[in-house]
Amino acid sequence: MPTYPTMPYHLETERLILRPWVESDAPAFSELLSERGEENYTVERARKGIAGLLAGTENTGIALLPIQRRDEGDFIGYCGLIIGRSTLEEPEIAYELFRHAHNRGYATEAAGAVIAAAVATGRQRLWSTVRTWNAPSLRVLEKLDFARDRVSVDEDGEIVWLTRALS
Numbered sequence: 001m002p003t004y005p006t007m008p009y010h011l012e013t014e015r016l017i018l019r020p021w022v023e024s025d026a027p028a029f030s031e032l033l034s035e036r037g038e039e040n041y042t043v044e045r046a047r048k049g050i051a052g053l054l055a056g057t058e059n060t061g062i063a064l065l066p067i068q069r070r071d072e073g074d075f076i077g078y079c080g081l082i083i084g085r086s087t088l089e090e091p092e093i094a095y096e097l098f099r100h101a102h103n104r105g106y107a108t109e110a111a112g113a114v115i116a117a118a119v120a121t122g123r124q125r126l127w128s129t130v131r132t133w134n135a136p137s138l139r140v141l142e143k144l145d146f147a148r149d150r151v152s153v154d155e156d157g158e159i160v161w162l163t164r165a166l167s
Contacts, residue, residue: 004088004121006061007081011113018065018079018110020057021050025066028075032098056082061121062091067110076101079110081118085159086127091118093128095140107140115144119166126166132158 011018030046041049057063064080077097084092093114095107118126128146130137138160146162153159 004061004123007063007117007121009057009063009065011065011110011117012070013109013113015070016106016110016113017068017070018113019068020063021053021066023047023050025075026050029066029078032075032077032096035099060088062088064094065114067095067097067106069106076106077110079107079114081114081126084127085129085161090123090125090127093118093126095137102136107137108143111140111144115164115166124165124167126164128162128164129159130162131156132160138162 009020026043026046029050030041030043033041033046033049053064060083062081062083064078064082066075067077067079068075077095079093079095081091082094084094086092093111095111095114097107115126126146127149128137128141130141132151141162141164144164146164149161149163151158151160
């Protein structure tokens with residue numbers, strides 16, 4: 001199994017800063033996860049989630065990073081690399097933003113920075129898995145040159161698998 005350098009944990013774009021998690025992100029992270037509508041994520045649960053993300057980063061050298069807007073300084077979501085349904089060699093790109101931050105190009109901008117960070121680690125390919133109903137995420141991935149690989153089904157419905165070569 002090849003080893004890869006640790007991905008950069010601080011990324012900046014024209015409008016965004018992606019940086020490591022801090023405990024003070026827990027209230028906003030809780031609010032973001034609760035916005036999904038499935039259940040209420042407590043701040044304590046968000047704190048535990050952040051601890052898990054930090055431990056995962058320590059073990060894998062890849063990270064899911066909070067996104068904050070450069071000018072406003074507010075937390076608007078997260079973006080980064082995860083193992084997810086894939087592997088450490090070919091991780092998944094993942095992102096989620098508050099609804100109020102949708103349709104402004106932030107997901108595309110943040111994901112572009114994460115793709116560049118993945119390239120810097122020497123990886124050859126990234127994956128993404130998205131529910132078929134999530135047209136906005138599918139559009140973001142299309143803009144970033146991800147191509148559909150296949151569709152699978154699990155207990156929650158259809159999942160589109162997309163891939164992007166990095167070389």
